[in-house]
Amino acid sequence: ETGVTQTPRHLVMGMTxxxxxxxxxxxxxxxxxxxxxxxxxxxELMFVYNFKEQTENNSVPSRFSPExxxxxxxxxxxxTLQPEDSALYLCASSPAxxxxxxxxxxxxxxxxxx
Amino acid sequence: AxxxxxxxxxxxxxxxxxxxxxxxxxxxxNPYLFWYVQYPNRGLQFxxxxxxxxxxxxxxxxxxxxxxxxxxxxxxKKPSALVSDSALYFCAVRDGLAAGNKLTxxxxxxxxxxx
Numbered sequence: 001e002t003g004v005t006q007t008p009r010h011l012v013m014g015m016t017x018x019x020x021x022x023x024x025x026x027x028x029x030x031x032x033x034x035x036x037x038x039x040x041x042x043x044e045l046m047f048v049y050n051f052k053e054q055t056e057n058n059s060v061p062s063r064f065s066p067e068x069x070x071x072x073x074x075x076x077x078x079x080t081l082q083p084e085d086s087a088l089y090l091c092a093s094s095p096a097x098x099x100x101x102x103x104x105x106x107x108x109x110x111x112x113x114x
Numbered sequence: 115a116x117x118x119x120x121x122x123x124x125x126x127x128x129x130x131x132x133x134x135x136x137x138x139x140x141x142x143x144n145p146y147l148f149w150y151v152q153y154p155n156r157g158l159q160f161x162x163x164x165x166x167x168x169x170x171x172x173x174x175x176x177x178x179x180x181x182x183x184x185x186x187x188x189x190x191k192k193p194s195a196l197v198s199d200s201a202l203y204f205c206a207v208r209d210g211l212a213a214g215n216k217l218t219x220x221x222x223x224x225x226x227x228x229x
Contacts, residue, residue: 002157031215043158043204043219055214090157097215100146100165105157 003027004106006091012112013081021076021109023091029104031097032074034066037088037108049074050097081113116141116209120220127227133195135203135223137188143211147188149179152202152222164188175199195227 004025013019025032034046048056049068063085065077074091088110092103117140127133139145146165150158162173169181179190190203202224206217 002159004157006157042221045216048214048216050214056216092158094215099215100163101215102148102160102163103215103217104160105150107155107157110155 002104002106004091004093004104006089006106006109008109009107010110010112012114013078014114015081015083017081018077018079020078021089021091021111023074023076023106025072025074025091025093025104025106027093027095027104029093029095030071031094032068032071033092033094033103034074034076035090035092037090039087043090047076048097055097078111081111083113086111086113116145116207116212116218118205118207118218118220120203120205120223122223123221124224124226127195127225129197129227129229130194133190133192133199133225133227135190135205135225137190137205137220138186139188139205139207140186141207141209141211143209145186145188146208146210147179147181148206148208148217149173149177149188149190150204150206150219152204154201158204161190195225197227197229200225200227 036044047066067075088108090108091106094101094103148163149161164181172178205220
């Protein structure tokens with residue numbers, strides 16, 4: 001295991017639902033990331049947080065709302081999603097946003113929007 | 115701008131044979147290069163990275179990669195493939211001149227090792 005956990009592992013939601021994805025890292029890292037992995041598309045960076053502050057929003061639609069209450073926890077709040085938002089959502093962490101650190105990934109949440 | 119390309123969608127190799135997964139990159143400054151592996155229903159696992167120094171980098175599970183600046187490549191290699199190496203492999207790059215730790219990933223190469 002990488003020290004990064006994600007819940008739930010699988011989620012099916014309707015387009016009018018509101019749900020949240022949770023990520024927790026036990027590595028003492030200060031930077032956390034949300035990625036979207038769709039079939040036949042490269043991994044897409046969505047958001048970056050460094051010391052709880054958002055430092056990157058990669059033109060993500062407002063129906064995705066991140067929250068980082070502390071350096072160990074990261075949430076992705078979902079509302080009024082579209083079927084094309086179905087994907088594997090990966091959380092990652094690294095010691096800091098700067099430097100030459102590799103990122104450690106969680107197992108992902110497989111999201112299906114119906 | 116930074117970009118990375120993995121020219122092969124899939125690589126097939128017999129168990130015991132050498133395995134190579136190709137990666138080329140483009141950056142403005144010095145490249146920081148990474149390889150990750152993803153097994154089914156799992157997240158990405160870090161294999162190795164090149165930051166500076168020796169062009170041959172050794173990583174986890176017997177994998178190594180060779181940085182070639184003139185060819186802007188960072189191919190992943192394993193001398194003798196195992197069936198358990200069957201997975202999806204991602205190359206990633208970060209431009210040393212860029213602020214932050216924003217990685218750009220390639221599209222991935224699926225490796226199938228047959229017994």
